[in-house]
Amino acid sequence: MEYSAETWEYDGSFYGFLTIVYHAFKSEVFPESILTPETSVESLFLSEWIEKDEQKAQRIYVRLQQRLKPENFQFILDGFYATVPNKESHLLEALLIALDTKDSLTNFIGHPSILAIHKGIKTLLGEAHLFTGFVRFEYVGKILFSKISPKYFSLPYICPHFAERYPLESIMIYDETHRLLALIKQGDISFVENADCPHFEEQQLEEDIQDQWKTFLRAVTIQERINKKVQLSHMPLRFQKHMPEWQ
Structure with missing residues (x-):
């Protein structure tokens, strides 16, 4: 050659x-x-x-x-x-x-x-592996929706995990970094490239669920033992952006 x-x-x-x-x-x-x-x-x-x-x-x-x-x-x-x-x-x-x-x-x-x-x-x-634990879904009607901001093109690599974990659910995951939308329906995976983030009307039920989740976390957290440096070593700031418990 x-x-x-x-x-x-x-x-x-x-x-x-x-x-x-x-x-x-x-x-x-x-x-x-x-x-x-x-x-x-x-x-x-x-x-x-x-x-x-x-x-x-x-x-x-x-x-x-x-x-x-x-x-x-x-x-x-x-x-x-x-x-x-x-x-x-x-x-x-x-x-x-x-x-x-x-x-x-x-x-x-x-x-x-x-x-x-x-x-x-x-x-x-490595990033894809972290996202399998850090992705947070919210119910929008009957759809599980999440938005992520990965550094790398990891969305296609995490979809099989959630397709297997939620085989009966309809799921949408939006990668705002690469403008890629993943659609998972009963285990089948497809993608829409160059997509804008879907917009949904706020769901009161989902807000109630998130409030209950935050209340639970506050109840089990020992304030005196909070260590921000250790937290960041396990969960960098870029993963916290779309996680309700950090808002």
Whole structure:
């Protein structure tokens, strides 16, 4: 595989990235830099726009599923949604390794690209794990609704947990950071991208429930033993924003 001084730019979507993969492997050239509309504003170099082609992307998706070990395919998928500097270039390097081995990519942790992606995935999944305990729902009619503000793209990773935990409920979770709305209905999960936060009329019943919850917490709290520093070490401020017991 040759490396060129070219700079490519795409729309930042997963299928857009798979179109990048198609062009890179077909031309046998890896560009020096791959930008998105968000990162291109920081670049001083002219870039070549790679238009998303869903048919080519779908072919690459199926091909990678066939060629890669399931755990390596998941590594690439998780790596795309992780927050990693120069993510796309690292993923191309990881794909090059994955296509040439039957071993797990995590056994190539000494490679700078694999290490960078691995760290990003660990951070992403770590945040998702915390949110499974910190998400607070409120009843809006018959719907369980919650709003979160994650640093990373963790909403898709927490939805299976709540779909399994509340198999008979209709659930909506809104990620205001990434403007992503998750819809969970009796275990089925779907997403709406570039969504505005739903607005509901205030429900008196939900307000009563929250007041009772706050009253209970005040009753069991020993004021003399409150330690703000320890509290913050277990629950950072950014998680408290949408939790009624901290309001």
